[in-house]
Amino acid sequence: MSLALFWAFAALMLIFGIGVVLLRNPVSSAMCLVVSFVGLASLFFLLDAFFIGIIQILVYAGAVMVLFLFIIMLLDLKAERARKLNLPALGGGILVLAGFIAILVRVICSEPKFAAVKPALAQSTTNDVQAVGVTLFTQFNLPFQIIGVLLLVATIGVVVLSKRELK
């Protein structure tokens, strides 16, 4: 059951991920990305990582992509015109991609570490929200605080940049 769901959501994610690149209308691309994020969140749900999954929806699909859409609409971007296919470039792209995948497959197949079936993780006794919180505030407290300061600096930077013209 969960394997079938995994394939369904992975396929959904990939199809809409391809849609982001292929569609000519910027709004369509943005909406495809939203669906792709929701698919990713579903994959997290399947792994019982409810907290990370829902944050995926809350932050990326619910806030970041709304801002993207907002900007696209404000800039009033028109759909790109379909360009003529540049055959050498296309061939080169496919060649590079095929080479990359070939190397990846070889590395994964050659290393016995990747082939071994890992034992299932132990079932947690607390819920995953609590687990994430405890880990963040004990084991990774310093990195967490540093990221917080970094975000504060970024926010102040944005305010300074946007106020510069007003003086």
Added chain:
Amino acid sequence: MDQVIAFLFEPLPFLIWTSLLKTFFVLFGAILPLVSLAVFAERKVSAFIQDRIGPNRVGAPISLIGFKKDISLWGLGQMVADPIKLLLKENFIPNSVNKFYYYIAPKLTMIPPLLVLAVIPFGSSFLTGPDGKPVPMVVANVDIGVLWVFAISSLGVYGIVLAGWASNSKYPFLGGIRSSSQMISYELALGLSVVPVFLICGTLNLTQIVDWQIQNGWLIAPWLNLEFAWWKVALGVLLPISFIIFLVSMFAETNRTPFDLPEAEQELVGGYHTEYSSMGFALFFLGEYAAMIAGSGVIVTLFFGGWSFPGIPDGTATWLPFGLEQSLPATLVWLPGAFWGFVNINVFFAKVSAFIFFFIWVRWTVPRFRYDQLMKLGWIYFFEIALVNIFLVAAVLVYLK
């Protein structure tokens, strides 16, 4: 037959069919009737506030089958007549719209509020499942309850933004832009204002929050229950602040007056749904009222004890009023539990209805905010007050408790 029943009571099939039953009950038994009732109530209450009579004619049309006069039923037939009118109108689609997004936008507005209802416990429990535990009256009892509510309701903005953009007309577009910036601004205040609730209860699970409130008193007034303590007095001051911020932000999230700038008639014709007619328009209507009901459900669950009421037991009770349980035959021992389970569901929807009335009352009383006032209120006042509130509640819990 016995085999079918035995199969239905195995754990997995039992989970599936009870979940389906609950989903159908929430959708078709509770929310859709409640939406049309809310529309009717909106018209009646607005009429009362403006000193009019309001719809009072449409009732049972028995003159169609030969009687002299219709029965008016205080205009309750309007609940059915309004949807029928909307369904039967011509679905006019302007030429210049982006067809795909124009079609999909009303659906995107309506679905998120319905999904939000999945995690709200609307009753205590009914009967006993195969694992010996009572079946909880919540569709999905997940540990991330409140985060689910925020995440899914934040997706509701897509419908409005896309409707504004796909209409390819300037007033709907302005409505869509206003709506997206408004919803992003108020999501922050909405999320931060309820953090004190989680600090106190120590969980995000809505069912457990309701359980906490049954033991310790409703969160809006945590001193009501048990003995006196200073930290309860302090929380009794701080939690209403968080409640007020949450309530007002909920008004902004559901696009209700005084924050209905996305559809301000005087400035934007009709806002994002100007170009919609017939069922497309009806779906926006449905979405707005469903969001209002879901929002009321969340407020009731977080601050007003959910389905609980002092003196009313939950679905595991074995007694009935007036000692009636003693005269029950042995085959009906489940009856008290079912009775109180049913009462609990009604308590929940009574509380929700009270909040819907409040939403309507405010709409016809308070004038609309100006756009800069709206942004100032969200970013400068609510955001800061909610942050300070979190620190104060944490301090009270650490130092006074």
